[in-house]
Amino acid sequence: MIRFERVTYSYPQTKRPALRDVQLQIDEGSWVAVLGANGAGKSTFCAAVAGFIPHHFRGELYGRVLVNRTDTAATPLSELVTQVGFVFQNPLNQFSGAKLTVAEEAAFGLENLGVPREAMIRRVEAALEWMGLQTVADRSPYALSGGEQQRLALACILVLEPRILVLDEPTSQLDSAGTREVYDSLRSLLASRHLTVILVEHKTEWIAQYADRVLVLNEGAVVLDGSPREVLAHADLSRLGVNPTRYTIAARAARDLGIWPSDRGLPVALEEAVEGFRLLQEPEGIRP
């Protein structure tokens, strides 16, 4: 469980807080998507969960971030990594640069923690299998496709067996196939290992499909918090710098034309949109 207790944070030499009086709780096993315009505080929010604030970024921090009842400010980062795993946008920046194969790269964090070799081999094999990388274990990390590299970055964190995964735009450099690879891997992990996932993402169609809670940040404050259906169809979403899903946009345009009933909620996912438009074709659904 993660709890933000009235957290306000400003980076060094800045006056405007990057996080503003954030108070919320994230339950174990949930998949939370974090949305917002550039500079809204999404990455800062993630850095606070993982303990990079205040351990890596100094600045001024008010309030507390608790991860499994542990105050992140009072716990060394090297201990937090076994509770919170952090995956960055660019997988290449996450590789150590000193390892030559996928398996060796995955083992880097365990070597740092002093895990015995036999246990290390077991955990590396398991993580590569979760991520579907067991067949490329002996290849160079740099010879993998974009989707595979991001899944390796995930495996490198999963070997540390954290209970919480924080992912900062992990699919921003991936095409649709690569994005699906990462999302499907995450979904199966969530189901099998009961992990908590916090994900910064701009691709709202994917969020509608996978997340079970959505936070929208604006100028460091949480301004929307609810289910994907509540948040992604919210009238203020575009004003907050977040693109609604294409299905919501289509249905909203239909509603503006008087085709979509104004008392019917807007769809956020493909299946809902298909069902909504199908209903319009039925006799009772046709508007004058």
Place this chain on the structure above:
Amino acid sequence: MKRSFFLLRSSGWHTLYPLTKLVVVMAVLLVGLAAPSPIVPLALCVIVILPLVAWAQILREWLRASAIVLLPFAISVLLIQTLFFPGATHSFMSVGPFALKEEGLFFAFGTIARLLLLAGAGLLLLLSTHPADMMHALEQHGLPPALAYIAVAALELVPQMQARAESIADAQRARGLEIEGSFLTRVRGLVPLLAPLVLSALSDVDERAMALEARAFSARRAKTSFKPLVDTKRQSVIRWCLVCGAIVFAAAEVLIL
């Protein structure tokens, strides 16, 4: 895209403990560079480094890399020293208004011989030693992990920077920038390549540091190794002999010769 200097071979040299290879190379360098005569580094290159390169089965790659590293230095040293060696009195040839100096030629020969040993020995180590193994061996012998990582990762970042430079060059080429052709065209094309290369590398530094933290790099525990790394008593003895022998030789060279 090749992202590492290391070449995997099934040679006896490859099976040596990384620190043994490092000590061999350092001992050769110490003896070679301490000698006042350029014949010593040249001889060491031929009778020690070259056979080790052949034993490591990396002769072709070593020759190619040595030529790439050494040729620009060798040519510039030769030209500058033979033309402009300070206080030189004997010239052996004249090319137009320029006189080629004998003293400069000898000095250039000495410098090139030492560079050849330096580059040859360094490349032998780089091409035949797994970077992670070297890092772990250095840590096992008391080097702080951060220093060991910097020493190894800095070298391994070179091919990664090459790859990044190539993608920036491709992007600039796609936008109509000429980076091929005459020497002047290539020099002109270098500026729009360098700025994004350096800036992007700098902007990655913070994320790389955080990524290392996220993988427990700062953990204050005894580290372990995924790859089994075996040191032997025999190699340890050889290392100490080499260290002592190299110091004695170097001291003798400095004091006697």
